[in-house]
Amino acid sequence: MTTKLEPKPIAPEDWRAGLSEDQLKELLYLLKLCRYFDERMEALYRQGRLPGAIYSGRGQEGTHVGVAYALRDEDSLFPTHRDLSAQLTKGLDLQRVMAQFWGRIDGYTRGRDGNSHIGDWHGNRTWTVMSHLPIAYPVACGAALAYRRKGVPNVAMAICGDGATSNGRWHEALNVSALYRLPVVWVVNNNLYAYSTPNELEFPVPTIAERAAAYGMPGVRIDAQDVLDVYRAAHDAVERAREGGGPTLIECLSLRWRGHAGHDPAKYVPKELLDEFMTNKDPVRRFEELLRTREVVNEQDVAEVEERVRAAFEAGYEYALSSPLPEPGDVTKGLYVDDGYWASEPGRGGGIPA
């Protein structure tokens, strides 16, 4: 049984979800940027031009952009490798993101990690992603605890997939967050598969959202094909947490259009299901159509957005490939704070030609 959030700060009849025209256009840009980035990076990967791995978030942009857009700059975000679109929405610089994919010194982890195992705590308050899921759920509790101790009205948001909800830490973190009434929003990107394992082989209850009742917090389930529905739910939960109302669990439903990682053809997803989502539940196309119908944008506006997206990607690609590789001699540096490796060169600089 899922709990509805009452009262909703954003009126359900407000189709704009309280957003201005500029904000709606910004959302369209972000959705299209994330989709384009995902498609182009996969192409480069398949051409053998991109080292390492890719973890596509395609089809789930409604979740990623919708939840992250509800955060303020000073709020923190604890995502997974699937959630790069949420990090881009939170403000990560696409150029530095792309430098990371090519292992360059200007990437956010300075070559110490790759692909979407990325984060920018100092700048955009996002967790540097780890693979062991949901490893950051307990960490989000700690950030939220610090906000309360310091008396600042910030909120921590953590994202994981349906797969990670079976892990013990997911339950520990939800329990503790409710016990201490922490300012946290728990987002589950339920894209119907944990790698190849479908929902029905993952948990014996109809929804993930109803598990919130066991921890005494509200749980909501959202069809994530409409970004504004996601944004509304996230906004309500974030503001509720900010006002001291405690944590909320939000289950966002979508489908992972691509495999778990670049190598996975995802033949376990029935073609009819994939067709249904790609045809009728594409969050990017649906939002564009909404804005056109509501006459917020016209064809030319959309073309301009798409041109901005292409230009941003091209600039990111050039930046990434011209960024140096890390100095091999620096491999042992920055393990401890003591050697000042990160303090002396905040974020970038140095390196050897690629």
Add this chain to the structure above:
Amino acid sequence: MATTTVEAGAAGHGAEPRGRRSETGEATYLIAIAEALWEEMERDERVFLLGEDIGAYGGAFKVTEGFIERFGPERVMDTPIVEETIVGMALGAAMEGLRPVAEFQYADFMSSGYDEITTALARYHYRSGVPIPVVLRGPSGGGVRASSFHSTNPEPWLSHAPGLKVICPAFPSDAKGLLKAAIRDDNPCVFLEHKWIYRRIKEAVSEDPNFVVPIGKADVKRDGRDVTIVASGMMVHLALEAAQALASEGIEVEVLDLRTVQPLDEEAILASVAKTSRAIVLYESHRFLGIGAEVASLIAQEAFESLDAPVVRLAPPNVPVPFSPSLEDAYLPQVSDIEDAVRKLSAW
């Protein structure tokens, strides 16, 4: 060398109060640790404690007895039994500028939080540049008839996770000074308190609030010219007892207390071996791939020309810590084992 008194009785847990300094100002290891926490909490508002039963109950070994009355439940946070979340919360709070000190009831239970410790806590700074001022502390080691799940010495598990500092003092003064240093350090530190030492060893301990002992520095606890024993924690005390007995036979043993096993004070180890030309590495974690394996390898590689005899390792066999007194005594190196090894090595 510090003055010590050996008290009867095992390091119990539960009912016994923590106790006070003696009239002459001597403090047990347990009291020294409590003083370090107390002073750092008084000094820095950002320092707070979290763990199981640390509030009104005062902790399983009574380290935090009386803390909640002084600092309140926000800074002395009782948690449910959630080791992964205790570590994760400490990490998140540190990322936001607090300085958490998390208590494990036994260091054995660090394995219940292992992923958060070795994957999240240890590796976060190297990949992000974010300072992580976290201390995890817990009672480590055997010798108190506590069997497999309350006697583990996890030094190698933790030392093999790059990014952590692993501290394992043997004396009250070192415990106090190193814990204060760990709380002030911007890196994640694991502070292993040997439960056999808790109430057994006492000495004069500084009351200067700025007293700290540097992390990563070994200390010669007994000077000697004939054989070096490199040890940590409880094993230091066994080595000192053996050294005392051997002195009457004319064998002068040098006892080097590592105090920190990660980072390892290689310089101090090599300096001692350069002097004695003979080395025993005495340690409580399993012999196979234990800390002493690394120390022995270091000596063999870097001090080969100084050596007059092979490097000897004395350490438990590769089995879980057993309960029965006959088995636990067979498992842990005993003073007589140390004496025998020193005699053999001296005669080489």
